[in-house]
Amino acid sequence: MSNYSGNSLLTGIYAGLTNTYSYLAQLNPDGVTLDSISNARTDSKNYLNLNQSFASYLQTNFNAIDKDGDGVIGSDEITNYTNMLSTQGLTRAQLTQLAASGASGLSTDTINNILEHFDEMDTNHDGKITSAEISAYNVDASRQEKIDEFNHKRATNMSTFYGDDSSSDVDSYSMLSYKYKNYNKS
Numbered sequence: 271m272s273n274y275s276g277n278s279l280l281t282g283i284y285a286g287l288t289n290t291y292s293y294l295a296q297l298n299p300d301g302v303t304l305d306s307i308s309n310a311r312t313d314s315k316n317y318l319n320l321n322q323s324f325a326s327y328l329q330t331n332f333n334a335i336d337k338d339g340d341g342v343i344g345s346d347e348i349t350n351y352t353n354m355l356s357t358q359g360l361t362r363a364q365l366t367q368l369a370a371s372g373a374s375g376l377s378t379d380t381i382n383n384i385l386e387h388f389d390e391m392d393t394n395h396d397g398k399i400t401s402a403e404i405s406a407y408n409v410d411a412s413r414q415e416k417i418d419e420f421n422h423k424r425a426t427n428m429s430t431f432y433g434d435d436s437s438s439d440v441d442s443y444s445m446l447s448y449k450y451k452n453y454n455k456s
């Protein structure tokens with residue numbers, strides 16, 4: 271996995287929040303307030319365009335996003351907030367909620383895999399997971415997979431050897447199997 275795709279793993283989530291905000295801002299030229307988000311969520315005219323998971327997230331975290339506390343989320347505030355999320359990472363709860371949007375760009379398998387290994391991936395143990403941490407874990411995992419595969423192949427070759435003496439792949443024999451072979455012949 272290249273660094274680029276690893277680092278962009280969670281960007282679908284951040285982009286989804288930004289896009290949902292932009293849609294709400296279009297509906298409410300006077301500013302995105304808490305009321306305007308609840309209204310948009312219950313207005314059936316928006317059901318095709320408004321992602322309920324992202325909108326619900328903006329609603330729940332309104333005060334955290336509205337940094338200056340004026341009751342309106344400005345475009346600079348949503349940008350700062352998503353940048354902050356991207357740098358610090360997502361908690362398990364945030365990831366669960368935002369991944370449920372169906373617009374995160376992540377497959378269910380990927381999300382389940384991340385949630386399952388959350389604590390192992392969170393290498394700095396701050397309870398949040400970043401794209402970089404997921405990416406680093408995946409690199410480790412694929413390395414471990416190669417080691418396992420190698421050991422498996424070796425084991426398979428050895429059992430082939432023990433079971434079938436006609437094998438000519440001498441280079442793959444371990445020292446032990448070599449001795450075993452000589453012992454058998456003597």
Ligand SMILES: [Ca+2]
Pocket residue numbers: 336337338339340341342343344347
């Ligand atoms: Ca504000």
Ligand SMILES: [Ca+2]
Pocket residue numbers: 359392393394395396397398399400403
């Ligand atoms: Ca972390």
